[in-house]
Amino acid sequence: MMLLEIIFYVFASVLICASLGVILFKNPVYSAFSLILAFITTGLLWLLLEAEFLAIVLVLVYVGAVMVLFLFVIMMLNINIEEENSGFTKIAPIAIFLGLVIAAELIALFWIQSDHFIGEASFSSSDISANNTLLLGTELFTKYILSFEIAGFILLLAIIVSISLTLRSRKNVKKQVARDQISADPKKRVRMVDIKKGDM
Amino acid sequence: MVTLQSYLTLSALVFSIGITGIIINRKNIIIVMMCTELLLISVNFNFIAFSHQLQDLSGQVFVFFILTVAAAEAAIGLAILVALYRNKKSISVSELNTLRN
Amino acid sequence: MIFEYSLIALLSPLVGSILAAFLGKSLGKTFVNTSTILGVMISFVLSCILALEIYQTSTVLNQNIYTWLNIGSFSFHIGFLIDNLTASMMVVVTFVSLMVHIYTIGYMHDDPGYHRFFAYISLFTFSMLSLVMANNFLQLFFGWEAVGVMSYLLIGFWYTKESAIKANLKAFLVNRVGDLSMILGIGIIFSITGSLDYQTTFFESQNLAQTELFFINEWNISALTASCMLLFGGAMGKSAQMPLHVWLPDSMEGPTPISALIHAATMVTAGVFLLARMSPLFELSSTALSFVLIIGATTALFTGILGLIQNDIKRVIAYSTLSQLGYMVAAAGVSAYSVSLFHLMTHAFFKALLFLAAGSVIVALHHEQDIRKMGGLKSKLPITYVTSLIGSLALIGFPGFSGFFSKDALIEAIGHADIFGSGFAYASVIVGVFITALYSFRLFFKVFHGSINEHHSDVKESPVSITLPLILLAIPSVMVAWPTVGPMVFGSYFATSIAQPDAYQIFGYEYSTAYGFLVHAFSGPVIYIAMMGVLTAYVLYIQKPNILKGKSFESTFIYRLLENKYYFDDLYEEVIAKQARNIGQRFWSLGDVKIIDNWIVNGTAYRIGNIANRIKVIQTGYIYHYVLMMILGLAIFLGWTIISAGYAS
Numbered sequence: 001m002m003l004l005e006i007i008f009y010v011f012a013s014v015l016i017c018a019s020l021g022v023i024l025f026k027n028p029v030y031s032a033f034s035l036i037l038a039f040i041t042t043g044l045l046w047l048l049l050e051a052e053f054l055a056i057v058l059v060l061v062y063v064g065a066v067m068v069l070f071l072f073v074i075m076m077l078n079i080n081i082e083e084e085n086s087g088f089t090k091i092a093p094i095a096i097f098l099g100l101v102i103a104a105e106l107i108a109l110f111w112i113q114s115d116h117f118i119g120e121a122s123f124s125s126s127d128i129s130a131n132n133t134l135l136l137g138t139e140l141f142t143k144y145i146l147s148f149e150i151a152g153f154i155l156l157l158a159i160i161v162s163i164s165l166t167l168r169s170r171k172n173v174k175k176q177v178a179r180d181q182i183s184a185d186p187k188k189r190v191r192m193v194d195i196k197k198g199d200m
Numbered sequence: 201m202v203t204l205q206s207y208l209t210l211s212a213l214v215f216s217i218g219i220t221g222i223i224i225n226r227k228n229i230i231i232v233m234m235c236t237e238l239l240l241i242s243v244n245f246n247f248i249a250f251s252h253q254l255q256d257l258s259g260q261v262f263v264f265f266i267l268t269v270a271a272a273e274a275a276i277g278l279a280i281l282v283a284l285y286r287n288k289k290s291i292s293v294s295e296l297n298t299l300r301n
Numbered sequence: 302m303i304f305e306y307s308l309i310a311l312l313s314p315l316v317g318s319i320l321a322a323f324l325g326k327s328l329g330k331t332f333v334n335t336s337t338i339l340g341v342m343i344s345f346v347l348s349c350i351l352a353l354e355i356y357q358t359s360t361v362l363n364q365n366i367y368t369w370l371n372i373g374s375f376s377f378h379i380g381f382l383i384d385n386l387t388a389s390m391m392v393v394v395t396f397v398s399l400m401v402h403i404y405t406i407g408y409m410h411d412d413p414g415y416h417r418f419f420a421y422i423s424l425f426t427f428s429m430l431s432l433v434m435a436n437n438f439l440q441l442f443f444g445w446e447a448v449g450v451m452s453y454l455l456i457g458f459w460y461t462k463e464s465a466i467k468a469n470l471k472a473f474l475v476n477r478v479g480d481l482s483m484i485l486g487i488g489i490i491f492s493i494t495g496s497l498d499y500q501t502t503f504f505e506s507q508n509l510a511q512t513e514l515f516f517i518n519e520w521n522i523s524a525l526t527a528s529c530m531l532l533f534g535g536a537m538g539k540s541a542q543m544p545l546h547v548w549l550p551d552s553m554e555g556p557t558p559i560s561a562l563i564h565a566a567t568m569v570t571a572g573v574f575l576l577a578r579m580s581p582l583f584e585l586s587s588t589a590l591s592f593v594l595i596i597g598a599t600t601a602l603f604t605g606i607l608g609l610i611q612n613d614i615k616r617v618i619a620y621s622t623l624s625q626l627g628y629m630v631a632a633a634g635v636s637a638y639s640v641s642l643f644h645l646m647t648h649a650f651f652k653a654l655l656f657l658a659a660g661s662v663i664v665a666l667h668h669e670q671d672i673r674k675m676g677g678l679k680s681k682l683p684i685t686y687v688t689s690l691i692g693s694l695a696l697i698g699f700p701g702f703s704g705f706f707s708k709d710a711l712i713e714a715i716g717h718a719d720i721f722g723s724g725f726a727y728a729s730v731i732v733g734v735f736i737t738a739l740y741s742f743r744l745f746f747k748v749f750h751g752s753i754n755e756h757h758s759d760v761k762e763s764p765v766s767i768t769l770p771l772i773l774l775a776i777p778s779v780m781v782a783w784p785t786v787g788p789m790v791f792g793s794y795f796a797t798s799i800a801q802p803d804a805y806q807i808f809g810y811e812y813s814t815a816y817g818f819l820v821h822a823f824s825g826p827v828i829y830i831a832m833m834g835v836l837t838a839y840v841l842y843i844q845k846p847n848i849l850k851g852k853s854f855e856s857t858f859i860y861r862l863l864e865n866k867y868y869f870d871d872l873y874e875e876v877i878a879k880q881a882r883n884i885g886q887r888f889w890s891l892g893d894v895k896i897i898d899n900w901i902v903n904g905t906a907y908r909i910g911n912i913a914n915r916i917k918v919i920q921t922g923y924i925y926h927y928v929l930m931m932i933l934g935l936a937i938f939l940g941w942t943i944i945s946a947g948y949a950s
Contacts, residue, residue: 008202012210023221049252066274073278099220105939106212151268158272162279297922
């Protein structure tokens with residue numbers, strides 16, 4: 001038990017620090033790395049809660065794909081990070097105050113209604129911890145099959161939307177136009193000229 | 201002892217940090233999007249904690265879908281960002297004021 | 302089977318109308334008249350089958366088909382009540398409608414509004430059918446209003462003509478008066494019986510009769526009498542009874558087929574139909590019956606007299622219609638509902654015939670309607686001449702024609718009655734017979750006999766689509782009464798749908814066959830009076846036409862009284878309309894302009910604009926301001942949740 005507590009508190013502190021790093025670094029690349037750290041820590045904490053599949057998905061999908069996308073965009077846009085940071089100090093007190101208020105409110109909510117949240121986060125070896133992936137898969141492909149399909153469509157939509165938003169047809173680029181090639185008419189292209197011998 | 205409330209408190213803290221980040225940032229809209237990811241993660245944290253507490257898989261299924269949609273959202277958001285940058289040559293939050301006029 | 306047939310019979314004119322209205326312009330005239338005539342013809346054939354089936358099996362279909370809405374414990378239905386009364390009305394309506402449809406092909410041939418006209422008359426047929434097929438007051442009222450609207454649209458069909466617009470507005474407004482009265486009557490019935498269904502209402506009629514309504518402290522009236530009088534008020538508007546008759550003569554501004562269909566054969570008889578349908582209620586109130594009788598008899602006599610001096614061919618027939626409607630209403634007043642309905646049926650045929658014949662004359666003379674400019678058309682328009690003669694003979698009740706049976710039975714029924722006002726009514730209808738004969742043959746002689754006008758020497762008979770309906774209508778005008786008079790008037794044909802009081806059975810005891818009835822009639826005065834009327838007309842307009850010419854006749858008081866239609870129009874115009882306009886003007890200048898426009902409408906808009914101008918500065922357009930506000934809102938809501946959760950625990 002002691003070990004679990006130590007693990008929890010260590011990673012919780014790392015998570016909070018990493019989150020703070022996301023918002024405090026001036027360079028967005030650092031922020032992104034900080035967010036990656038936060039995701040990995042989160043994944044570890046989820047392992048403690050016996051959500052193994054989701055922990056792995058979080059690391060693979062988020063860190064592996066989404067965060068790489070973020071980094072890619074940051075680097076592609078190449079923002080000048082030396083820009084002077086006006087307004088940051090002016091708005092900071094309000095932002096911190098609001099953040100504290102919300103944190104206080106959320107925590108107060110748990111403690112006021114604490115009788116609903118009584119109990120240790122138990123680590124029993126019950127059914128759902130037996131084979132998390134299998135169980136989650138069974139659930140997804142039976143009870144939630146429709147939602148699953150819809151989620152797939154949403155992802156497909158995301159692909160199409162991102163491509164159509166960023167795709168631009170540039171001019172003065174030499175490329176093949178298959179349509180024109182196929183519909184080419186030899187009669188229009190080649191003019192047959194009858195040359196008489198005497199003309200030469 | 202690690203109780204449910206510890207997890208909830210942790211997620212509440214992450215959530216408030218995300219909120220603060222959204223407000224505090226004036227310069228770079230990418231940071232705002234990252235903060236949104238932080239918010240989503242904290243919500244997912246709650247779901248998983250409750251799922252574990254109540255021994256019910258539905259919470260994890262929810263997290264699964266939230267992750268899916270969040271991935272789609274990030275992709276589209278970044279695409280919009282790129283399009284925005286092409287048009288305005290800037291992604292500074294404080295310059296996005298075309299809602300007026 | 303009855304149910305399906307009636308549903309199809311009801312809806313097929315609607316379908317035809319919709320097709321003609323929406324596709325008519327693009328698909329051409331042939332499509333328009335084919336689709337609408339087919340719709341009405343299906344309806345007619347099914348009506349005939351229904352009438353036969355219902356008569357043979359003597360069943361009554363009373364079925365709800367659709368629940369329109371539920372309010373609390375009340376539910377309003379759409380349903381059918383198909384009995385002998387409904388079935389015979391359906392046959393009459395669809396037959397006349399079919400004839401008019403065919404006639405219209407020729408009459409409206411060159412009119413730019415061809416498809417509109419067909420769409421309207423088919424829609425009218427649908428409305429009229431839904432009126433007669435209703436099994437509850439709400440649906441009745443729907444049909445009632447729908448035929449009113451169609452009448453409005455069709456009177457003003459030539460909407461560029463100012464007089465037509467005025468006439469349709471007049472018809473609509475006068476009908477509103479009647480409709481208001483009718484819905485009040487329905488309201489009384491509904492408030493006491495809690496139902497709009499006919500059956501329930503009739504079942505509760507004793508309850509209605511025993512409930513007293515209080516007006517001014519000592520003066521009270523039973524709910525039954527009140528509702529009957531108010532319902533009859535509606536019938537007065539629709540059936541153009543005095544003093545609400547003023548719209549019908551003016552409605553002749555519409556095209557002639559309309560005058561035949563709506564203002565002679567079907568819609569105006571809706572009031573008579575209503576009286577028959579409500580007979581179980583009316584039977585319990587002798588006050589209401591006397592009221593009905595006196596109004597009907599007055600209308601029968603006095604509007605007939607007005608017909609004597611009219612010079613517009615259609616207006617003469619319009620006044621004749623008014624007078625005949627008065628006869629029907631008076632018959633209903635003496636509880637002889639079946640006679641009233643019988644006259645309704647025969648009248649529908651011969652009056653439609655007369656109108657269509659008049660239309661034929663009008664078309665032949667290139668839209669000339671003044672009978673002073675006509676004359677001698679006998680040889681030019683042979684078919685029209687013969688059919689008009691048949692129609693006129695039927696109208697005056699010449700022995701053997703359908704009008705004879707209905708009118709003679711009707712007068713006899715009034716003669717046998719002994720309720721309050723029946724003496725006056727009997728005298729009125731007897732004099733009315735003379736008047737009817739006089740004006741009918743005045744018109745007939747003036748149009749077809751005498752010297753021919755030189756402008757009309759090239760007149761030709763109308764095309765076959767016009768003459769065919771004339772011939773088809775002439776047949777029932779002569780013969781329809783022979784087989785039907787026995788069961789309808791003296792038998793028990795209407796027993797399932799109409800209350801037939803014992804007192805009324807007395808006058809039918811001598812009846813054996815239609816032929817016997819014919820012979821019996823020669824012992825009464827009616828035939829001779831009618832013949833006298835014809836003779837007078839002959840003397841005045843053929844033999845010695847100079848008697849009525851000259852100033853002395855036209856300057857008499859009576860002539861001026863008739864010329865001005867008893868000053869009804871002036872009374873309405875000077876007293877009611879003027880005051881209403883005055884009050885309207887006041888309300889408009891004070892209520893509308895000052896309070897509503899300046900204060901409520903413009904004032905509100907101005908104030909809002911003012912406030913908006915001041916607070917628009919908070920809309921900065923910066924995204925981060927909006928985000929800040931959202932998060933502030935989140936914080937506030939969370940705080941509120943915590944506080945309420947704290948109270949809860």
